[in-house]
Amino acid sequence: MRSIVCHAARDLRIENSTVSDPGEGQLRVRVAFGGICGSDLHYYQHGGFGTVRIRQAMALGHEVSGVVERLGAGVSGWQPGQRIAISPSRPCGHCRVCQAGQHNHCLHMRFFGSAMPFPHIQGAFSEQIIIESHQAHPIADHLSLSEAALAEPLSVGLHAIARAGSVLGQQVLVTGCGPIGSLLIAALRRAGAGRIVAADIAELPLQCARAMGADETIDLSQEGDRMAPYKLDKGQFDTVFEASGSEAALQLGLDVIRPRGVLITVGMGGDIRLPMTQLVAKEVDLRGTFRFHPEFATAVRFLNEGLVDGRPVITRIVPFENALSAFDLAADKRQSLKVQIAFADA
Template structure:
């Protein structure tokens, strides 16, 4: 079995690994498509992020979809040949946070492709993956594996929407229009947002933001005043989804949020982000973090299966696993790529 393995910064290799076999309650999935995430890029470019560093070879990847090729004992509801999106979220179900209904904060989380613990949790960029049957969600006919693999980042933004509360008839600001920002636009629109304004510093990603549902896009590198104008009369927006992890995006967003608004922070950066606390206090801004997801994965697959969301504008490139380095280089180039996928079979 071939797998895409990171050994250090810019040291990405396609290697042979021994294939696992399904045990009770598990299935074997032939992976067809795997989306390259921002965390995968951090491992590729820097060998990690923040204090997290690669300490042993790590199979990357956690946004995957494929086809069931074998069943372990006791599996119901799945059959060989079913196409599935695989949730990378594997909480223990027994720690204090799992028992409190917060499985995304599991103390013993096994999330594919993560160097946060040692030994590392090996990822899903491989030809064959063993997963719990509960992680596997059927894909409808006509849905490509590349689209289905985007259920994971869509679930991230659905969790963020839940953190924000009702978006019905709300005015929403999305700062940072990479894949998560674009999906936040899609999720906000699906949940009833009345108006969505999106900002970034790059024209290509803003063009896609407009395609997927933003009512207005603003290039703040060229026209910061266009966003600042929304700060009149103490602000205009009810909710900000901050997807860049950039200090200036946080501050400019708070400047245009209205009193009592909510800032939902999704973007992570390599350093701590500062906050304009005087404005937060004076406008009584509620700040909510948003980390991963759990139950939202099934909802994301349902949205995709029922064509309630159109993710096709975000699928901007596909490479065979043999060209993994080229795929990662393309994914890192925001001027030409939104979501790049590795293909391990027919996707």
């Protein structure tokens, strides 16, 4: 068996690895597709993000789908050959944060491919992995395993909407239309947003935003003046989702949000300066959003029932043998949104 392992910045290797038999309550799964996420790119390009750094070799990846191979003791309701989306979220369920219903903040979280704890939590970019049976979610016969691997980034968008509260009938701005932002736009359509404006600095993500349901798209690199009407009368947007991690985008969000609007910071691009005078004077409700947990089941249901079509987000599928080059491709935002690795023929 082989895995995609990061040792340090720009030190990514395909290495031989081993997989055990599934234990009680577990499944052994043959991984089919894995999507390269922004956090995977941060590990590959910089060896981490913020204060988080890789201190030991770590398999990357957390956006995966697969096929059940073997059942552990006590597992029922599953069978070999079953096609599944796999949640990377494994909270303990017992700590005070989990008991408060905030499972995404679990004090003992085992999230695939995370260097936050030490020893690190190994990722899912391996030909075979062991999962807890509750991480498996069945997918519909018509849904491809490639599409099923989008359940994780779609879950991020769903959790961001949950943090915002109701968007029914609202005028909403999304800044940053990469895979998360574009899937967020599709989720906003399902949540009843009245009008969705999408802004980015490149044409490819804006094309995807339109395909996912944006009513208006604005290329900030060439037509930033189109935002001027949204700044009038203390701002026009009820809710802003900032999905790029850019300081300039956050500032733009504050310029165009109405007084007492809700600004959700989805993107994580590092520490930035906050214009506190504007934040206070407009009484903006600034809220972070981090990962997800119960939203994963909803994301799979939306994909299974065709309520969200994530295919426009997938720009390239690369065979496992070329996985290392896939990371450079994913980093080139001029030609890529979601780049997936095909681990197996499934």
